[in-house]
Amino acid sequence: MSGWEWLRDLLERLARAFRDWQERCIPAYDPTPWNDSNGVQFNNNCYNYACDIRTNTFAQPGQASGNMYSSIDCVEVGDGAVSDGLAPVGCDAGCGCSDCHHQVALVIWPNADFHWYRKDRDGRWSHKPGGTQATNLDNSGNLITDPRTADRGPYTVFCGCYCVNKSAVTIN
Amino acid sequence: MDRKKKERTSPQVTLLIFSGRPDPELMLTADETERLVGHLKTALQGDEVNPPPERGLGYRGFLLRDLPLDELKRQPTRVFRRTVTLELGDRRSWGDAGLEEWLLEKAKDSGYGELLEPS
Numbered sequence: 001m002s003g004w005e006w007l008r009d010l011l012e013r014l015a016r017a018f019r020d021w022q023e024r025c026i027p028a029y030d031p032t033p034w035n036d037s038n039g040v041q042f043n044n045n046c047y048n049y050a051c052d053i054r055t056n057t058f059a060q061p062g063q064a065s066g067n068m069y070s071s072i073d074c075v076e077v078g079d080g081a082v083s084d085g086l087a088p089v090g091c092d093a094g095c096g097c098s099d100c101h102h103q104v105a106l107v108i109w110p111n112a113d114f115h116w117y118r119k120d121r122d123g124r125w126s127h128k129p130g131g132t133q134a135t136n137l138d139n140s141g142n143l144i145t146d147p148r149t150a151d152r153g154p155y156t157v158f159c160g161c162y163c164v165n166k167s168a169v170t171i172n
Numbered sequence: 173m174d175r176k177k178k179e180r181t182s183p184q185v186t187l188l189i190f191s192g193r194p195d196p197e198l199m200l201t202a203d204e205t206e207r208l209v210g211h212l213k214t215a216l217q218g219d220e221v222n223p224p225p226e227r228g229l230g231y232r233g234f235l236l237r238d239l240p241l242d243e244l245k246r247q248p249t250r251v252f253r254r255t256v257t258l259e260l261g262d263r264r265s266w267g268d269a270g271l272e273e274w275l276l277e278k279a280k281d282s283g284y285g286e287l288l289e290p291s
Contacts, residue, residue: 037248037259042235046191058194077192112287114192115229129229130191139228153229155191 018097022121025100027052029120031134042131047171049128050104050116051086051164057172058131061114064172069114074159077114078106085169086162091148094119095163104164105147108157115155117147125150183208183239187279188232188252189287198234198275198282209241211271215256216243223265224253231288234275235259251275 034049035041043056053059062068062080069076082088086104095101103119117127120136125144128134136143138150148158182205185198200208226232233252239245248259251272257265279288 037263042248060192072193109229113190116192128191129232130188130195131186131235132188132232133226135226135228137226137228139230141225151228155229 021097021100025097026102026121027118029122029124029126029136031126031128031136034128035133041133044128045130046114046116046128047081049126049134050118051169051171052102052118052166053169053171055172059171061171064170072108072111072114074106074108074157077108078159078162081106081162084171086164089161089163091161094161099163099165100167101163101165103161105161106159107147107152107155108159109154110157112154115152117144117150184235184237185275185278186235186237187284188235188250189230189284191229195235196279196282196284198278200278204278205240207274208236208271209239211269211274212236212239212241212244212249212256214269215266215271218266218269221255221265221267223257223263224255227252233272234279 033040034044039056040054043058044054045058047059047061048054060068061077062083065083067080067083069080078088089095089103091105095103105117107115109115115127115129117125119125124136125147126134126136138144139153140151142151144150182200185200187196187198189195233250236249236251239249250257250259251268254268254272255265256268256271257263276288
């Protein structure tokens with residue numbers, strides 16, 4: 001094999017390895033399995049969807065690890081998620097590819113509720129508002145390229161981003 | 173007759189408003205259940221309309237389940253944007269005959285008025 005052929009072969013293998021890693025670790029935007037208008041849709045919420053883990057329990061941050069949030073704010077809900085195995089990360093830095101994980105983001109409706117977004121394989125974000133359908137659109141009907149700037153309705157507080165390694169996260 | 177009323181199963185009425193926390197459930201009395209069924213019967217007799225567009229975060233209507241109506245018995249039914257939509261299979265919609273407005277009043281009377289204020 002010539003030097004160029006060796007290099008081309010190496011680049012192809014690296015590209016293939018990266019694609020395999022992406023397919024294994026970063027969820028694709030495919031809302032259909034979540035949107036059955038029945039048990040899956042009604043019993044899995046934003047946290048389930050963001051983590052890409054169906055429990056049919058309307059999972060609550062910290063509940064699986066005995067550290068459920070005691071108030072609706074960034075610290076309490078975020079700590080609950082960390083207790084479940086999510087890892088805080090800078091939103092711009094992202095989760096990188098040193099581990100098998102994808103990026104999610106937490107927002108708060110002050111004193112009322114929390115919500116999670118998920119960054120998908122195509123680089124855009126999607127979410128599942130409670131028991132209603134998963135979508136990649138915000139409240140203005142626009143594709144979500146950044147949850148910090150998306151129309152989030154009453155979820156006016158942006159808390160931050162986290163990494164989800166599904167094999168290291170337990171939610172319930 | 174009283175016993176028949178007590179044995180009637182109350183439908184599940186969910187206020188679709190949260191994303192993370194479980195949505196509130198509204199408890200209906202027997203009379204309110206009859207009123208709900210009346211609204212639905214009137215609605216289903218009307219012309220079909222297009223299903224409403226989804227909204228996203230915040231108030232998203234009401235989800236009705238376990239309805240004491242043969243045609244809706246196993247059919248989750250959504251009331252939103254003044255329409256009634258059958259959620260399973262072909263999503264068919266009708267005008268709601270005032271049902272959403274009545275359910276919103278019920279939700280406010282049940283203590284959820286603040287959540288329903290426009291943000």
